Amino acid sequence: MQRVGIGIFGFGVVGGGVIDVLRRERELIARRTGIDLELRAVVSLPPYRSSDVLGARLGEEPRLILEDPEIRIALLLVGGTTAARQLAHDCLRAGKHLVTSNKALIAEHGDELFAAARAAGVSIAFEAAVAGGIPIIGALRDGLCANQIRSLTAILNGTTNYILTMMEQHGWSYEQALREAQRLGYAEADPTLDVRGIDTAHKLAILARIAFHIQVPLAALRVEGIERVTAQDIASAARMRCRIKLLARAQVSGQDIDLHVAPTLVPLEHPLASVHMNYNGIYIESSNAGPQLYTGQGAGALPTASAVLADTVDVALGRSKQTFEAYGFVQNTTAWQCVGEREERTASYARFRVIDRPGVLASIAQVLSRKGISIRSIYQGEPQTGQADIELLTYPARGGDFLDAINEIDESAVTTAPTVCYRCLLP
Ligand SMILES: NC(=O)c1ccc[n+]([C@@H]2O[C@H](COP(=O)([O-])OP(=O)(O)OC[C@H]3O[C@@H](n4cnc5c(N)ncnc54)[C@H](OP(=O)(O)O)[C@@H]3O)[C@@H](O)[C@H]2O)c1
Numbered sequence: 550m551q552r553v554g555i556g557i558f559g560f561g562v563v564g565g566g567v568i569d570v571l572r573r574e575r576e577l578i579a580r581r582t583g584i585d586l587e588l589r590a591v592v593s594l595p596p597y598r599s600s601d602v603l604g605a606r607l608g609e610e611p612r613l614i615l616e617d618p619e620i621r622i623a624l625l626l627v628g629g630t631t632a633a634r635q636l637a638h639d640c641l642r643a644g645k646h647l648v649t650s651n652k653a654l655i656a657e658h659g660d661e662l663f664a665a666a667r668a669a670g671v672s673i674a675f676e677a678a679v680a681g682g683i684p685i686i687g688a689l690r691d692g693l694c695a696n697q698i699r700s701l702t703a704i705l706n707g708t709t710n711y712i713l714t715m716m717e718q719h720g721w722s723y724e725q726a727l728r729e730a731q732r733l734g735y736a737e738a739d740p741t742l743d744v745r746g747i748d749t750a751h752k753l754a755i756l757a758r759i760a761f762h763i764q765v766p767l768a769a770l771r772v773e774g775i776e777r778v779t780a781q782d783i784a785s786a787a788r789m790r791c792r793i794k795l796l797a798r799a800q801v802s803g804q805d806i807d808l809h810v811a812p813t814l815v816p817l818e819h820p821l822a823s824v825h826m827n828y829n830g831i832y833i834e835s836s837n838a839g840p841q842l843y844t845g846q847g848a849g850a851l852p853t854a855s856a857v858l859a860d861t862v863d864v865a866l867g868r869s870k871q872t873f874e875a876y877g878f879v880q881n882t883t884a885w886q887c888v889g890e891r892e893e894r895t896a897s898y899a900r901f902r903v904i905d906r907p908g909v910l911a912s913i914a915q916v917l918s919r920k921g922i923s924i925r926s927i928y929q930g931e932p933q934t935g936q937a938d939i940e941l942l943t944y945p946a947r948g949g950d951f952l953d954a955i956n957e958i959d960e961s962a963v964t965t966a967p968t969v970c971y972r973c974l975l976p
Pocket of ligand 1: 558559560561562563564592593594595596626627628629632633650651652653677678681847848849850853
């Protein structure tokens with residue numbers, strides 16, 4: 550049995566979860582792995598949520614961890630990128646391995662931190678930064694290492710998935726569903742990072758890095774959130790036998806990689822359509838293992854603590870350092886180029902608000918056909934006060950051609966409101 554000293558920065562939701570799990574499972578972890586994790590210090594900002602920290606020292610001074618030679622692994626469970634970045638560098642300089650759940654830190658400053666870790670001869674592990682309790686980084690990095698990853702399509706934010714599920718199940722507006730998510734603690738008082746898709750983009754940048762061995766600057770991602778999704782959009786999607794999900798998508802074609810986050814119509818028969826409420830789901834298509842779906846709790850104290858502690862054991866066993874070195878997180882190993890919105894190939898949904906008169910449908914179809922876009926299915930609602938909605942799904946087409954067609958239609962006298970469009974996950 551090897552006793553390994555650890556220290557926690559940040560006694561919040563995740564830090565508290567790690568302490569809870571350690572309290573209950575320390576012995577189990579030791580029996581299974583031969584690693585006895587001894588929590589020696591917890592550094593956070595007062596007031597502390599409890600004084601029960603398993604006999605560890607509790608305080609706000611980083612030296613409690615940085616200057617304790619018995620602490621080999623620092624668990625950095627502080628959010629944001631300012632104090633967390635400084636603490637990360639302090640830990641690496643002090644020769645501590647780092648385990649973190651902070652996705653913004655890894656997505657925005659990963660390169661610099663990985664380089665510092667290499668220079669210090671230690672490792673950084675960040676399984677908990679993506680999809681909470683789902684061991685997706687390990688699956689991509691280790692389990693699927695004999696595969697080319699062709700595409701990765703994922704629901705990576707429980708808050709937005711909860712909001713979209715509530716809108717669908719109760720017919721609620723976006724605002725109603727957001728309020729309920731905040732009441733239940735699924736959404737922050739300031740939900741910007743979640744609902745604008747930024748949190749999902751951070752996680753996509755990290756996953757793309759592992760899946761494709763590329764450095765992904767956040768600016769390379771095209772990101773849309775869910776704030777403009779309406780109850781009518783959700784009902785229309787249902788009519789098309791689809792659900793709207795906030796998807797992170799990475800798809801490879803030759804040396805081109807399409808990386809984006811956007812609300813997307815997911816056909817009911819697709820495995821991701823059944824990932825509801827605050828759950829996450831990651832659907833991977835790879836060259837040999839075939840399609841796979843990973844699903845589970847993408848956040849929360851205990852699921853995230855589960856991933857933090859798995860990483861901690863990995864570091865203690867020396868596995869993390871090996872993979873960290875072998876996988877070359879710093880360098881690009883693949884030449885690649887990001888696909889822009891106009892070059893992206895996707896099926897689409899469009900809803901046109903039109904004047905109810907003969908020939909309107911034909912003029913829309915004509916413009917689409919001129920741009921080389923084929924219609925897969927079409928639906929026309931009952932006219933009301935002289936106007937009607939025409940909804941259609943297209944086969945995959947070049948994004949630029951689809952956007953040009955919609956602009957041309959909206960600039961003509963055919964539509965009476967801007968056309969509503971979404972990507973659709975149909976082949
Ligand atoms: N919550 C989840 O389910 C979840 C899941 C996956 C990943 N994450 C990520 O994990 C990280 C932590 O999330 P969380 O939900 O646990 O946040 P949290 O509840 O706000 O906890 C963070 C803790 O760190 C403390 N802190 C802030 N600055 C500090 C500093 N300079 N030194 C020491 N402690 C400091 C905070 O104190 P104050 O409260 O006084 O500021 C708070 O107690 C974030 O990056 C988050 O994105 C969270």
